[in-house]
Amino acid sequence: MRQALENRFYYLDNFRQVLAWVGERHGDLLDDAERSFIDRFQQTPQTSQALLVRMVMRKGTLFRASKLRYAEIGCPLQAAAALVEQGWIEPDPALDLIQLFGLLKKDELLRVFGAALGGQRKSDLLQALLAEHAQPKRFASWCEALGDTAFALTINDLCDRLRLMFFGNIHQDWSEFVLADLGIFRYEQVTFSLESRAFHLRAEVDAYLHLHRCRERFEAGESVEDVLAEVPTTPYANDWLENRRGKLLLGLARQCERVGDLSLALRLHAANHYPGARERAIRVLERCEQPEAALQLGLAAEAAPESEHEAQQLQRILPRLRRTLGGPASRRASIAQPHRMDLVLPRPAAMSVEHAVREHLTSRAAPVYYVENALINSLLGLLCWDAIFAPLPGAFFHPFHAAPADLARPDFYARRAGLFDACLSKLGTDEYRDCIRRVFRDKAGLQSQFVSWGLLDETLLGLALDCIPAEHLKAFFTRILQDVTNHRSGLPDLIQFWPDEQRYQLIEVKGPGDRLQDNQKRWIAFAQNHQMPIAVCYVQWADSSRDL
Known part of the structure; x- marks a missing residue:
């Protein structure tokens, strides 16, 4: 420095x-x-x-x-x-x-x-x-x-x-x-060859820059029609570029929905394979009073949902479409409710509701940490460090990578399945604890999109390894790796440990008027399906409870 x-x-x-x-x-x-x-x-x-x-x-x-x-x-x-x-x-x-x-x-x-x-x-x-x-x-x-x-x-x-x-x-x-x-950011040193590069054709560079300029114009407020005229109508053969084109088209179509141009929105959604476009197409068909077409597309999506998010949305959309078409009322499958905690707390002067609950619940025998998505992702990042930073073709091509370039791609896990499986297999023995502690020590401070160094210390790490069973960690990690983009978020705000009993509980905190978000509901359902201890804590402020 x-x-x-x-x-x-x-x-x-x-x-x-x-x-x-x-x-x-x-x-x-x-x-x-x-x-x-x-x-x-x-x-x-x-x-x-x-x-x-x-x-x-x-x-x-x-x-x-x-x-x-x-x-x-x-x-x-x-x-x-x-x-x-x-x-x-x-x-x-x-x-x-x-x-x-x-x-x-x-x-x-x-x-x-x-x-x-x-x-x-x-x-x-x-x-x-x-x-x-x-x-x-x-x-x-x-x-x-x-x-x-x-x-x-x-x-x-x-x-x-x-x-x-x-x-x-x-x-x-x-x-x-x-x-x-200046030593502010430090990166893992990944070995890569001269062939390890982002682009292999000049046309790919041209296409990337062109799409970037189109997005800049769209975000600057240019009309959808003007920007759309510059977006290629033919899909790119390069999956990475096609993903960027699809994301831009989804944004353009959503803007069409906002301004009421449903015909153009539907045309864009229907031709787009980017995640989320099919669900929007169903919703636009419904708004266009075409429930038969919406139901047909919805049933096709239900048979092969592209993600947990889409499956969750279809559970809401399909019953409504069936009712519109005069079909029999269908009941949603009953969902087991997580353990509920209700607290009435003094309104804090300068503290979030999550921190107020943490302060209220924590004790020497049962400490509570505000971790949200950071703890589980960090443990995954430490255990699977070598798999994440494996020098696969197209993953690393300069010295400043905090994650592989293909992290958000659908085949991220599949390309490294053997490497990840080797890491996760350590959870069947006591080796995983030594591995996580060793990586925590040896890689301390190196940039990683999984590991939150500012949160993690020896005390929290020790509590997590002592109190969260290995089978729970494996279930957490496997779900995240199946869909890194969507599954890294939505985890509960707090975690409480009982070190003497070697157990834990995840706690999602909701302040007055706050509701569970969809990705939080999916994590809660996942935890319940795997018998993981999880609770939702609903908070009211003491100075307003008298009015309820």
Whole structure:
């Protein structure tokens, strides 16, 4: 960490690492312009390289020279000269009024447009000036009175493409390097070959970026029709890309539902195989007063539900559709209710209802912890560490993985079935306790999407291993691995241990007016089916109970 802080050009070294990594592992996916950029960048003066990287790593593409002052770079105008020559930045770009407002503070805007407008908020000032200043102008023409210079980054898309090829996703950014350099985040060191990479065809990179831009436009508020016109109508052969396309189409269709365009919503849902689309199609058919078609699709889904969530929703939808069609009333299967706890507690001044219950129930003989999803997932992550971080093809392709890249894919478990089975088989012996403790010690602090290091300590770990039977852990872990995306959440808020009796109880807490969520109901049903001790605690506040 100290070396990273002492190296004033640490961020430049990180950028160079990405260029070298991409050039070595993705060289066949680069076009001539991208290869040329990598080559020319190395020949550019160091201070110019550093200035460019500073701009790339900041938000946006417009910058003022006065805001680009870094001790290790020196004069930003001198450093920018080589970048302008290369065409990587544009000096004095033309800006519309909205872009100008993004660069200037309010007092600077008043110097540009007149102090007489000073009584208005910045947003109101923008609206007042839009009609009068509709045409873009060069920054210098706008801001002659400020004596500053502006630059526009012209290679942002190129750098996004390089970053995507390195990380395999667009949500990780350059800060990953900084956090690792400073020792804030540490990662498991996974061995992977030159063939271990996210993309194998340039068209896959193009498709990923295209879908990302479509999602950005949708989230920015563009109409469904405009965005949909850019979304490919033919499914991708690549399952990973098709999953992203399906997720976007589901979002677009849900928006159609919200605005009442049910015809388009139904068309999108019906052609989409992304999880959840079939259930929405059934609901849209029902809203369109097509109960026969809705029932037919619902029965097909009931015969082969795609998930526990879909099966749960069908238990609500199908009886309603049958009633609509005049069929016999059908009773829902009776569901055994979990143990119920009712508490009346003083309303806490600055404490959540879950923590209030924990404080009320905990004792030296029976401590209570607020764990929610973290404890069971952490125990799974520790026991199955080697399986989770096994260097399978397509799982890891850069040094900053907190989980395999295919974690959310349906075949995540299937691809590692033998490895997971070997880990879970330890639960049949006392070996699992030693394994979990060893990994807890050896991997402490390494990033994992399963392990919550901030929650887990030796005391909690010891209580969990002593009080939760191995067969219960195996049932928990197996269910999570069957559907990691949906089953990692919904676990009860609290866990209480009786160490002298080597037993435990899960407790879901519900405050006044709060109801169980669907994923919580599924976990409760699962626990009951496996004879796991579980309770739901309903809380009322003492100062309001008199009114009930």
